[in-house]
Amino acid sequence: MNRSTRLIAIVVVLALVGGGAAVTLVAALTGAGGMGGSSSFTPAPTTRPQPGATTAPDPALERFYNQSIAWGDCTGDGPAECAALTVPVDYRDPSGAVIKLNLLRIPASDPSERIGSLVVNPGGPGAPGTQYAAQAEQVFRKPLLQHFDIVGFDPRGTGDSDPVECLTPSQLDAFLATDPDPDTPSESQELTDGLAAFYRGCVQRSDQLIGHVTTVETARDMDVLRAALGETRLTYFGASYGTKLGATYADLFPENVGRFVLDGAVDVSLDFRQLALGQARGFETALRAYVADCVQSASCPLGDDVEGGLAKITDLVDSTDSKPLPTGQQDRPLTEALAFYGLVTPLYNRDYWPYLTQALAAAFKGDGSVLLALADAYASRLPDGTYADNSAQAIYAINCLDDPSSISPAQVPAELPAFEKASPTFGKVFAWGLVGCRGIQVKATETDDSVTAAGAPPIVVIGTTRDPATPYAWAVALAKQLKSGVLITRDGDGHTGYNSGNQCVDEAVEAYLVDDTVPEDGLRC
Template sequence: MRRILVAVVVLALLGAGLVAAGLLGGQRDDPERTYPPAPPEAGSEQPPSARLAAFYGQQLDWQPCGDEECARLTVPLDYDRPEGRTIELALLRVPARAERLGALVVNPGGPGAPGTEYAAAAGAAFGQPLLEHLDVVGFDPRGTGDSVPVDCLSDDELDARIALDPSPDDAAERQALVRSAVDFGRGCVADDADLAAHVSTIETARDMDVLRSALGRAELDYFGASYGTSLGATYAELFPERVGRFVLDGAVDVSATAREANLGQARGFETALRAYVENCVDTVDSCFLGDSVDEGLGRITEYLEQVDAEPLAAGDGRQVTVGTSFYGIVTPLYVREYWPILSVALRRAFDGNGGALQALADLYTSRDPAGGFTDNSSEANLAINCLDDPTAIPPRAVADELPAFRKASPTFGDVFAWSLITCAGQVAESTEDPIEIDGSGAAPIVVIGTTRDPATPYEWAQALADQLDSAVLVTRDGDGHTGYHAGNDCVDDAVESFLLEGTVPTEGLTC
């Protein structure tokens, strides 16, 4: 599994769905906002090369967009051929509520998650001090959301792919998994071959510099979560002199190979699942999973084996497979506050009703009740990841990987081992050469890691902090994906003081 989501987006999506289902209460805060003018800063219009001059210093036409403002940004599809095809990126701005001190560009990760939705959820994602004084600006990276989205599969094909057994047990299931990878790669190119070859992280980082200029900023202030940390680190390598105040939360190890990344996530999700089960055993009378952590993990494994052999009914005509059960289980692990929802879903599944797990899987994959998808994040995730790194192993080699992955994650190890074939069908080739990232010359960059983060293990934050010359590591001791605005005042104070006042946290701060 290569997909990485940011916790607050999962929280926002889960919240909307669960409020509608009557499982959670909801409220909306719509304070009055001011729209102060922001004259361009000196040097903001200067392009990195004369060939790109037409794209720098753009005047964004902000228009009312619900409660926020929306605009479009024009960038070249291919930065090596800026005179060729251009594309437009979707932007959304949440204006500062009081005295405006600047603009904060944000990215929620994925890759593939729409940044406009992240900005629209700013009231849930960011603290009041930031909302009072910073415009929060989200953008849908190229190939995602409303920014010329890649389209690699039909809705029915994507549905079928999600339902596949991610750890095939026989030749037919293995063949189906391989065929799905091949069909995906071909589908991306068949729809728009040029776009499929130009959705790399490096090109999106270049887009961010065009956005910085359009916002009239000489330096970019940025908050990136999950994969957004990889994007931020890439920007720091390409434009170190343009780095303003950067926070990289739920950090990705940008030096990790595909195998190392999958192995790290296998450990991360196992650690998170153990923490969830331990919480049930320690705090709930007669935990429905059992009397010990090992017993609880065994019960979940038993369920996965049962649903693999005999899928459950979802209640809408679909079957709850082992694949959808996997997504349904891991989704609430991103946010500790949703562990009780996971308990509800598992209890029902153990009783033969897989509807709640299916609903959680649908939230993970952005599937709507009508059978369509609210965004293309599942497709964009693979298109971007596999363009950045098309590394894949042949199916016959997976058997050699299983021991290491099962040791890392007895529950999910097989799934992550088999995900090493994900990019086997990649057809599009990037025109960007890989870069080594150290961000030399950049201003201080705050890197945040959470000790029991399932999707971006804490070790990745340590690694990124070591790789970036100017990084300062902040550690959150806790559960869930990402550390800011997750109930830890120490982390929140450090982030907000840095973004608003420029106060760099103490190196090695542990919260």
């Protein structure tokens, strides 16, 4: 899972943003969606840990593992319940500062058939897990809703869990609109200056948590959550970057792994360049699939052949570099960067392809407003100029803390041939994304460099053959790296495989999570 710096957000793990059906496009465009943990709630019965669930890996952490969760009604209609979980900022200093993680759960719809809690994460990194859980009826099918409390949490530094902040909304607008593939020295300088300002802002605007938002630390938070939920073993569904988080948890706490599903998997063994190159290929494959589908229609704005349609898209995006398209918003024309975001967003889900057709048709007529709306949906930007969450900032902070690797602008030209071969349409953008972590000002205190989850029970890994953000090869690799990995292959389009219209995948996942029926390794759907 897609992700990031202003071009790591796009490049190194772009898709890691919002796995699968994390937030529907309509909800993202309209500002509808989940209920945040800042909602007020009334006291309700607590979740009390079961015997054996609260054993802490370190006696100094016992007060965190022994806490009970006081659930209460969230503000607004619906069955959602909200709460908070206390965890240490730095696990090396359990007596030091603490933060509260925002939680939201949807209780099992059939209490008499309830199995336990299913903890979920939509990816990003940076996407609020509470929004994912709040949309459980759209994300998960009836068997899971009946048997599990769907529990989402905003990972540290995201959503309402002490969110990191690096830029003001207007500064973030400018940052996201910056030329993603500079072709002049001044444009290159603008990109690197923007990155430096971003990371300075992270330190200036955020508290001490900014150095403690790694995947490893969030995985440790998940074990505290498991104990507080009263579960001796964690049952988990992670999408996109959520697969990296889940695999990391399984490596740290193999004895606490229950039934795990990792959908839209990230190959955690790859370095930042390999991830970017893989995503470049993935998005090119997805775009080609979209164009092949579009040109079969007489109303397709791309013509009637795939190569011609791809060339038309490339020409459009390139033209916005020198002449941004009007959008109806005087101060926000469609720049090349925003055109890129608008173009890739609908590739996450085949159901969104009609939005891309609509956007391209308008753009060819000189109207960039629909592509801008799609770009804003990617960044969680609302019509009033604010952002619904901090995912567009947290993705950089988390990814670059996990792996601060980067190259200099002077090194990018040497990378261009490989990236343009992998993706004639997107290659330059992904190559320039390799500079994305330059300027980061904090260093991780803990990382997990070799993930095998030795000793864990079977872990189901799902890969989709034409997944743009987490290429299928990544799922194959992760399933092999995990000692107990079990691979399910979905032949299809879009990001992630569960609840994407494939009955074979859906039934295999549900039989595993509900009945503990482990699917055949190598199952193809």
